Amino acid sequence: MTDTDTRASLAAIAVDALTIEEAQAELERLAGEIAEHDRRYHGEDAPTISDADYDALRRRNNEIEARYPELVRADSPSANVGAAPLETFSKIEHRVPMLSLDNAFTDEDVRDFVGRVRRFLKFDPLMGALAVTAEPKIDGLSLSLRYEKGQLIYAATRGDGTTGENVTANARTISDIPHTLKGDVPEVVEIRGEVYMAHADFQALNQRMEANGGKVFANPRNAAAGSLRQLNSEITASRPLKFFAYAWGDMSKLPSETQMGMVEQMAVWGFQINPLMKRCETVEDLLAVYHGIEEDRATLGYDIDGVVYKVDRLDLQQRLGFVSRSPRWAIAHKFPAEKAYTILNDIEIQVGRTGALTPVAKLEPVTVGGVVVSNATLHNEDYIKGIGQDGEPIRGGKDLRIGDTVQIQRAGDVIPQIVDVDLDKRKEGAVAFDFPTACPACGSHAVREENPKTGRLDAVRRCTGALICPAQATERLKHFVSRNAFDIEGFGDKQVDAFYADDLVKTAADIFTLEERDKQSLTKLRNREGWGAVSAKNLFEAINAKRNIDLHRLIFGLGIRHVGEGNAKLLARAYGSWQAFYEAMVKAHDKDGEAWEDLNAIDGIGHIVADAVTEFFAEEHNREQLDALLAQITPKQVEKIDASGSPVAGKTVVFTGSLERMTRDEAKAMAERLGAKVSGSVSKKTDLLVAGPGAGSKLKKAEELQIEVITEDGWFELVGA
Template sequence: MTEKSDSAAAVAVEALTLEQAEAELKRLAAEIAEHDKHYFAEDAPTVSDAEYDALRKRNNEIEARFPELIRGDSPSQRVGVEPTSGFGKITHSIPMLSLDNAFDDDDVRDFVGRVRRFLKYDPLMGALGVTAEPKIDGLSLSLRYEGGKLVSAATRGDGTVGENVTANARTIADIPTELKGKAPDVAEIRGEVYMAHADFQSLNARMAANGGKVFANPRNAAAGSLRQLNPDITASRPLRFFAYAWGEMTSLPADTQMGMVEAMGAWGFAVNPKMQLCESVDELIAVYHGIEEERATLGYDIDGVVYKVDRLDLQERLGYVSRSPRWAIAHKFPAEQAFTILNDIEIQVGRTGALTPVAKLEPVTVGGVVVSNATLHNEDYIKGIGQDGEPLRGGKDLRIGDTVKIQRAGDVIPQVIDVDLDKRPADAEPFEFPTVCPACGSHAVREIHPKTGRQDAVRRCTGGLICPAQATEKLKHFVSRNAFDIEGFGDKQVDAFYTDGLVMAPADIFTLEERDRRALTKLRNREGWGAVSARNLFEAINARREIDLHRFIFALGIRHVGEGNAKLLARYYGSWETFYQAMLKAHDHDSDAWAELNNIDGVGTIVAEAVTEFFAESHNRDQLTALLEQVTPKDAEKIDAGDSPVAGKTIVFTGSLERMTRDEAKAMAERFGAKVSGSVSKKTDLVVAGPGAGSKLTKAQELDVEVISEDDWFELVGG
């Protein structure tokens, strides 16, 4: 792309200069032609429908403003692409054109208005009949019958010449090889080859089982199946066909669009039962929205609704403009949105214990991808409450059986954005979010943010070590570098050992060697292992049977307890037994142990809640008992504070410190063997108060705790 066209691409159509418009039309012609090749010739689109439609719309708007710049290779002057060399060619006796698009209700009103103005159709002349039918998302096909017998079948191709797929078309059950009843001597029937959802899923399952490549969506599957050089492959694919248009006819069996389609049905073709005749714009739009909400239940893909003037004499008067008829238009669905049915809500447990609800949907194609799952984020989202507490979807909750609108934008995970209460089943019940983990039965809790007082949006499993949904990730964390750091025991080994049932919990790591001695199949004989590597692993495991207390605490994978907090807890409590007993007592929020835990500077309520919930679970305590039979956490290293006057004392710093930062003060106190707390309690030994000290100073005075200044502190610890 040239620098000139690059800059033009960022300019609004109404602001383009003549030179920019010329460069932009050149760029658009080349880009759209490339996309057409991938879509029509290769059945492998490279952009979403929304992106493609936006390119064509921009091209049309520029051409409308600068009609003198319309190019010979403009996308507005052509249909599809030239046929590939793999098939013979058939010239259409009457060109196969495409339709202009409408993207919203106003575009439909404009379409009907243009038709009326062109025809000078006075409302007093009566209703202007317009048909509405689902726009099938498949591959266009033209079938030629002579004397009632099928003689040829051709794809759209470039609109003038298509690919000869006659042998393949004959294998499709919906395409009669001989017409029923009295048909014209020459009859070209046009319609869409497609694949039903159920057939698409079965085909993809069969392809995957045989090691083949699966299709992205039913349209690609239908197009790829019809355009096989070997008709036997096409015959093995479950293709279907809807008839809805015609080309050359030696005589017409009806004088309306509805009548023609009815005649096709009588000749033996499948025609769409959803086709309706409307007499007003409002009726057309109502049919559109009705079909839009039924989309997932039709059993096949559609991407919009097609409107056609019903009377054939009026169609003839209206004629064509460039590549499209004036008497028809396709009202496209939003490319990244669709209505479907919420079949179920499944709770998945993530590696951190988060319980995430997932919508199990009736499959529907959105933006070229078949969507059957969507995120529901959390339980408040299901209830219709946003992160800010404001109502979502007008405060409407989501229930199994609902008709919901989903949105998929680019690579973003699809999400449910609306629900149609008018279609809610009478027996639909509000969804009850589980308060226990579906994977292990442990409590699932929502933490309270201490500052806002609001619950966390996510509910989490407290099962930790015993939760199978979290097991492998927890084990990987347990053996990681800053935890037990067992050499040769990485992610790959964790996955393999867990799958084979060798290591299901941390304690199993340390009994692996003993169990291996009794096993019929030794570790050294397993794929990827040998005598040396097995021996090295066992030695690495045994080297970690004694471990620093802070590493042991960190290895447990308690939520909110990272390396820093693990060191804080280890340093404060000193030994595993002291820490463990304190955490058991701290589960009672009225206890001194709970207050003491919260007073540790740097801990806070969120960490305290997470730690006490972890130890409150009997499953976790059982796992710890088994683990502690194999390993020994070493007491935290005692600081040699010499004759420090603050060794072993609990210190609180408050107010503005002028000679050191708060972190420096904390580090200094710990260096002299003191413990630093974040709040004042009856266990506090000393408060160091700077200017602006407030409630902590008041609390110290109430409890008769000794208070000194910052200068006094430096004098106390020796300058």
């Protein structure tokens, strides 16, 4: 086992099951991994994991240290904050360390926090309320500003908590940061807060960056951090940065005895403070603030990732003190990592390559899991209504209306979806969404087909104007050039839309005649906006490189309904060549003959796929487009497996019943390696049936057709395995 395997196996062991040796090794792994993530987040503004995953690493480290305190390392993440400052900036040592906060993830965690504070202080309930402030946790870059006699002396990032980077010149370009403080100001004032970027400014910046060929930012936090830490302050000045003040460091005199009073004084001095900050006297009040801010998150106009609670009285903060890297008197209540509330601004209907009308939620942008989310899937019209064809509520469906406050969920690479709607916040007069019955792209009727087997309407409404619908045409072309189909480099969605709009590419065949037509055209591709001689040459070369294409890529690229990448490979493997496939599909259209039986006998291809493929080839206009395409390209024949000497090479084998020595997938893979063709049904073309216990109709039919039948043991004996 390699070191990597060992580390991975340790990571899977629960903390309470780790031996002392395993715990020591795990702490070493965590220290290194967390340090690397700190460097990427604080040092490069380029995190590679989500906040939730990072928090999980720190929690595991803390839990192991609590169980084995004698193993706490000198470089323990529990004693470190942030990352070392970059060498490109001069360093500034913080007079008072800039520490981070412990996290709470549930309401119960917050109750535990307040309980711990009370127990530490021996705060008798009879003494009255324990006041705690609550304020949004801004998702930006921490900054410390030092003023002497009211004048800004320097600005420093958090760095590693002890030493930060000198970004004074850049900080002076931010309008929210005063150069001179107002009013009665102590001799020394060190204000701490967060540099951030508003959502609208972030979107405008990314649009400018993209237009100028620059790299866009993943989220406002990265944009703010990258902008503040520019070596050229003129670049920082061009970026729309903002600053919220909420804490302090070195102070020659404190103007207030409470957290709330100190922050209010910052506003008097000229700083922006968060208007949502509140002083609470019960845990229930704190949680009410948290959940209220959570639901209003998308309306704030800037990113937050939780709510911070701080004991209000400064004398109590001093008594509570610090533990390791964080204060006992404060905690950050984080929002669920992959969920957020936002506003449903609109419902847009998109038309796919198969004519499906797909509703898409247009959301007020909100950052979830480190990604700005502005769209979410709505599946179909029943999902929006929340009611199925039978009038009963459907699973997961919501009564969604434009203007609703909704909760979205994004997990991993899954497309964001709406998981809840707050009906208490629904605006008066909000009307149910009227799903269109006409295609928004071409005006043709959009219908829900009836399933002949179930008698129920299809959940998806489809455009009936396949031949005249521009949306279907462009989506089919985008599918044709996509990664798992022809994968033509430099021929993406934008190029498809532009070429289609300008009548350069209307069909797949047009792609392969583009270069020849360009030579004869007065308007050369290289002279078009966004193109040049090199980019045009590269595109033509990329197109020509795909004239010889794998058969399964061609079949997948045709965009036949129900034929995904897996089914395309099954069909290619079964027929071996384009000519054999084409002729068989045309013959199988009558659904009553040898070609139809062979198609349905392919293991993994059922009646639905068989119907879709044969219907596609039955259309004359489809065959005409295929002929035009095949005049430009040459599909490769599927390479046959070298199974010389195999007793089942070239034979058609069917497996049925319960297999005890291997799974059905293993059996199929073994047979194909040996040169056999595996079928899902028995026909007169079947050469061998391998029957396990419980074999039924397939066994009976094989016996009727006098096909050789062997057991699973007989199979292994036959192939010599």
